[in-house]
Amino acid sequence: MADRASSALRPEHPIARSLPHLVEDFGFEQVGPPVSDVVSGITISSRDVVPGDLYVGLKGARFHGASFAQAARDAGAVAILTDPEGVPLAAEAGLPVIVTPEPRLALGELAAWIYRTREEPPTLFGVTGTNGKTSVAYLLEAILRQLGIVAGLSTTAERRIGDETIVSTLTTPEATEIHAMLARMREAHVRSVILEVSAQAITQHRVDGIVFDVVGFTNLSHDHLDDYSTMETYYAAKRELFQPDRAKRGVVIVDAEWGERLASESRIPLTTISTAPSSDARFGEAQWHLTIDDETADRTTFTLSGPDHRSLTTSVPLLGSFMAANAALAIVMLVESGFDLGAIAHALSGEGGSNGSAQDDGDREPGIDVYIPGRAEKVSGDRGPVVYIDYGHTPDAFTLTLESIRRVTDGRIIMVFGADGDRDPSKREEMGAIAARLADAVVVTDFHPRYEDPAAIRRVLLDSARAAAPGREIYEVADPRAAFRKALSIASEGDVVLYAGPGHEDYHEVAGEKIPYSARDDARNALHEHGWL
Numbered sequence: 349m350a351d352r353a354s355s356a357l358r359p360e361h362p363i364a365r366s367l368p369h370l371v372e373d374f375g376f377e378q379v380g381p382p383v384s385d386v387v388s389g390i391t392i393s394s395r396d397v398v399p400g401d402l403y404v405g406l407k408g409a410r411f412h413g414a415s416f417a418q419a420a421r422d423a424g425a426v427a428i429l430t431d432p433e434g435v436p437l438a439a440e441a442g443l444p445v446i447v448t449p450e451p452r453l454a455l456g457e458l459a460a461w462i463y464r465t466r467e468e469p470p471t472l473f474g475v476t477g478t479n480g481k482t483s484v485a486y487l488l489e490a491i492l493r494q495l496g497i498v499a500g501l502s503t504t505a506e507r508r509i510g511d512e513t514i515v516s517t518l519t520t521p522e523a524t525e526i527h528a529m530l531a532r533m534r535e536a537h538v539r540s541v542i543l544e545v546s547a548q549a550i551t552q553h554r555v556d557g558i559v560f561d562v563v564g565f566t567n568l569s570h571d572h573l574d575d576y577s578t579m580e581t582y583y584a585a586k587r588e589l590f591q592p593d594r595a596k597r598g599v600v601i602v603d604a605e606w607g608e609r610l611a612s613e614s615r616i617p618l619t620t621i622s623t624a625p626s627s628d629a630r631f632g633e634a635q636w637h638l639t640i641d642d643e644t645a646d647r648t649t650f651t652l653s654g655p656d657h658r659s660l661t662t663s664v665p666l667l668g669s670f671m672a673a674n675a676a677l678a679i680v681m682l683v684e685s686g687f688d689l690g691a692i693a694h695a696l697s698g699e700g701g702s703n704g705s706a707q708d709d710g711d712r713e714p715g716i717d718v719y720i721p722g723r724a725e726k727v728s729g730d731r732g733p734v735v736y737i738d739y740g741h742t743p744d745a746f747t748l749t750l751e752s753i754r755r756v757t758d759g760r761i762i763m764v765f766g767a768d769g770d771r772d773p774s775k776r777e778e779m780g781a782i783a784a785r786l787a788d789a790v791v792v793t794d795f796h797p798r799y800e801d802p803a804a805i806r807r808v809l810l811d812s813a814r815a816a817a818p819g820r821e822i823y824e825v826a827d828p829r830a831a832f833r834k835a836l837s838i839a840s841e842g843d844v845v846l847y848a849g850p851g852h853e854d855y856h857e858v859a860g861e862k863i864p865y866s867a868r869d870d871a872r873n874a875l876h877e878h879g880w881l
């Protein structure tokens with residue numbers, strides 16, 4: 349399992365700022381010993397405190413962060429910021445205590461002030477939507493690299509500056525971490541940064557203190573109805589990103605009602621993309637149109653046509669028209685940030701230029717040169733069934749992936765899948781039904797049960813699968829390793845095995861424990877065992 353010790357990227361040479369000035373500038377109240385020191389960092393986790401930090405004790409669902417004030421002091425915190433409820437808890441540490449009614453609301457601005465991230469900010473790209481955020485972020489990074497630009501990246505899978513990578517815990521880090529990461533990126537002379545923005549991040553003020561240059565919206569479908577009671581509130585959370593205090597320009601895929609609404613309800617200059625086929629009655633309303641030219645098991649070729657008869661034909665080395673849609677969004681976001689479509693086309697043409705890699709010495713294969721861990725990732729070789737590892741965990745992701753596979757295979761589709769424990773249980777029935785309807789055989793297994801009973805999760809998936817497609821070949825195999833082998837045992841040359849589960853992740857989360865497991869490694873091992881790799 350990858351090292352999870354370092355949970356945040358910090359500037360290596362932070363510039364200290366006056367703590368008394370901070371208290372004064374923000375109009376905070378102060379109790380306990382007077383503030384006299386300087387501050388060089390900020391964190392909301394006592395476990396991440398480094399000397400010189402302001403520790404912010406937030407009231408959480410389980411703890412009041414102020415109760416970790418002593419641990420923060422021992423790690424070198426210079427003061428504690430908390431709410432009135434946290435004051436008596438924080439006082440025990442004997443550090444100056446700064447008080448504000450809702451510290452979370454101040455975090456973004458505070459972190460921006462401490463790390464000076466408003467000064468000469470990089471070009472900032474933000475990507476949101478239910479599915480495809482991580483993929484669009486990687487595609488943006490790849491195209492920028494092909495244009496000769498090294499970008500910073502923050503996704504569900506990893507945070508990256510050049511060659512330095514850390515494993516992510518949340519999709520979007522807390523504001524304190526984002527601004528620290530931006531400061532570190534500035535030290536590394538990174539001038540373009542891509543952030544994946546979850547709905548929770550917007551609601552929980554994690555992207556405060558940032559004004560994105562361009563934000564992009566992929567789609568909205570059933571997910572997170574445990575955090576948002578209705579699709580309407582889930583949508584409203586995402587919509588906030590497309591307002592002037594958060595972003596300068598936006599790009600929206602308008603294939604479905606939510607995208608159309610966003611396009612009409614956003615208050616920033618907006619560009620729209622339609623990926624619907626030309627037979628669709630609504631085709632023609634968007635400024636950019638995507639046409640799929642060719643789909644194979646591991647490459648999708650498409651044409652993107654825009655205003656003023658501009659167009660670009662290129663490809664992604666990945667399965668699926670949905671990946672072409674993600675790529676289209678990335679390209680139009682780059683155009684909106686000021687890149688010329690012709691320059692992008694040239695960079696993707698493979699003729700000369702640099703893809704930024706060490707071994708690059710001239711011409712290379714045309715298309716977007718991207719690797720996205722665990723998203724429609726083909727792990728099989730030239731023999732045996734085609735095997736994909738995919739992080740699909742929503743009904744819409746299941747539908748689009750299975751439909752895409754159907755278009756590129758004449759063989760059977762065998763799908764191995766589970767559902768997240770402690771995450772939106774209301775989507776499970778739909779997931780089970782879609783899998784059974786669109787695949788030829790399904791193997792129901794465990795994803796991350798977390799604190800739920802894994803057998804109960806499987807039961808819902810199995811019942812809905814059986815009800816949706818009576819007579820379908822349906823198996824229950826709890827252990828993902830065994831489930832994978834079951835799928836391979838019924839697959840032949842020409843068939844496809846789709847593993848929809850923890851794509852890039854290298855663990856299974858069971859009852860609070862992270863048990864090492866990599867679906868990608870396991871798939872390769874199983875293919876070896878069959879002599880197919």
Ligand SMILES: CC(=O)N[C@H]1[C@@H](OP(=O)(O)OP(=O)(O)OC[C@H]2O[C@@H](n3ccc(=O)[nH]c3=O)[C@H](O)[C@@H]2O)O[C@H](CO)[C@@H](O)[C@@H]1O[C@H](C)C(=O)N[C@@H](C)C(=O)N[C@H](CCC(=O)O)C(=O)O
Binds near residue numbers: 394416504517520546
């Ligand atoms: C429900 C939710 O959003 N919970 C978040 C929340 O946890 P919490 O309220 O339970 O916090 P808590 O454990 O009570 O602790 C309170 C405070 O004490 C601090 N603390 C706690 C223990 C300690 O030893 N020291 C310490 O300082 C904590 O850092 C926190 O500031 O605050 C924590 C600190 O930031 C988050 O890690 C945690 O996210 C949890 C892990 C989570 O899973 N969130 C999900 C729902 C999420 O945000 N998902 C989105 C979308 C994913 C997607 O793309 O689909 C995401 O952006 O990841």
Ligand SMILES: Nc1ncnc2c1ncn2[C@@H]1O[C@H](COP(=O)(O)OP(=O)(O)OP(=O)(O)O)[C@@H](O)[C@H]1O
Binds near residue numbers: 478519671740
């Ligand atoms: N444009 C899209 N539309 C629908 N499904 C998609 C799209 N792009 C990717 N998917 C599906 O969603 C899965 C997750 O993709 P990706 O990680 O890019 O999305 P995400 O929004 O970042 O989700 P998460 O933050 O949970 O990782 C993919 O493995 C694929 O099955």
